[in-house]
Amino acid sequence: MSLLNQLNEDMKQAMRAKEKDKLSVIRMLKAALQNEAIRLGTDDLSPDDEVTILSREMKQRRDSLNEFEKAGREDLVDQLKQEIVIVEGYLPKQLSEEEIAEIVKVTIEEVGATSPADFGKVMTAVMPKVKGKADGNAVNKFVKQYLS
Structure with a gap:
């Protein structure tokens, strides 16, 4: 439906x-x-x-x-x-913080990001993976955390 x-x-x-x-x-x-x-x-x-x-x-x-x-x-x-x-209730099941963190870690490795300067590259790669399943602010927090 x-x-x-x-x-x-x-x-x-x-x-x-x-x-x-x-x-x-x-x-x-x-x-x-x-x-x-x-x-x-x-x-x-x-x-x-x-x-x-x-x-x-x-x-x-x-x-x-x-x-x-x-x-x-x-x-x-x-x-x-x-x-x-x-x-x-109409959105797909939301990811937990642990799941978001894992996706961000894997994506950072995939794109070869090493510094905060790669923030945009990582966000561009992560957001399609979590579309509708995670809030952009939560993803943003983890990307900043892992790139700093």
């Missing part, structure tokens, strides 16, 4: 169960997918495109969460945490 079909089914269930918050998030995700399909001029997005869009939506929510926490807006923080849980 494609992600769009899954979202449609979940949207119907959320409507029946009168889960307004979940329904709102599902509608936003569905709109993001449909807008991207229109932008690309296609009817069906590839699974890779879908993961990219979901990752973008997740990143937006995490960035907003950090900003709201800094501003002390607990009402919005709670709402965003609920949205993040819903979006995570």
Whole structure:
């Protein structure tokens, strides 16, 4: 079942169960997918495109969460945490920190990186391997750690 079909089914269930918050998030995700399909001029997005869009939506929510926490807006923080849980349900299983660290170590060896100057080369090689499965900030942390 494609992600769009899954979202449609979940949207119907959320409507029946009168889960307004979940329904709102599902509608936003569905709109993001449909807008991207229109932008690309296609009817069906590839699974890779879908993961990219979901990752973008997740990143937006995490960035907003950090900003709201800094501003002390607990009402919005709670709402965003609920949205993040819903979006995570559609993303592939996230990698643990140990798995991310191992991928970064292997990639550093593969590209022959030896100093912090090779940071960009390592990030370029790592990110496709963890696409949708790890937050870029976590990868960034490990790359900096191992190259310093």
